[in-house]
């Protein structure tokens with residue numbers, strides 16, 4: 001699951017980590033590896049906006065400028081990759097999915113994040129609302145690097161990190177579940193690190 005790995009910023013030392021914050025089978029890393037199933041897309045990085053389509057009263061769209069003008073916030077979260085690294089206290093800035101869906105009437109059973117490049121992830125609406133998911137465009141006070149999903153990626157920290165799609169362009173509200181990229185390749189549909197839901201059937 002790791003065709004590309006690179007080394008990044010240093011963070012909290014493993015010896016300092018509170019074991020209660022590290023899900024079963026995970027180890028704490030100081031690095032931010034880059035894990036991508038394919039190459040980093042370089043298409044029109046400056047011009048992309050964001051859209052929401054599918055099962056909602058009216059589709060929504062923002063230009064890149066409109067998107068950046070939405071109320072954002074800085075948050076600190078722990079992230080858990082299914083390849084067993086956990087990074088504590090990662091700092092992101094972005095827009096809550098609650099803000100993007102504010103006032104929308106939807107009957108969707110699944111919310112699919114679709115990026116450039118064909119990779120998708122999908123979760124029930126209840127797992128990407130209520131403050132649980134964001135579209136983020138800054139990491140550690142810097143614009144999100146292209147390798148880490150810049151200009152914008154999903155951040156869904158309560159699930160394994162593969163659910164946090166990089167290079168996200170929009171959300172598709174779907175009437176029924178359609179497995180995302182890793183889910184279609186044998187990984188778990190719900191991906192709760194605390195339940196160690198790594199593979200389908202876990």
Ligand SMILES: Nc1nc2c(c(=O)[nH]1)N[C@H]1C(S)=C(S)[C@@H](COP(=O)(O)O)O[C@H]1N2
Pocket residue numbers: 001032033034035036037038081082115116117119147148149161162163164165166167
């Ligand atoms: N578009 C896209 N998003 C993706 C991936 C990918 O291959 N393509 N890999 C996922 C996986 S498995 C992980 S662990 C994280 C890695 O994010 P990072 O490269 O910023 O560490 O991105 C997730 N989002």
Ligand SMILES: [Mo]
Pocket residue numbers: 001035081082083161162
């Ligand atoms: Mo991952």
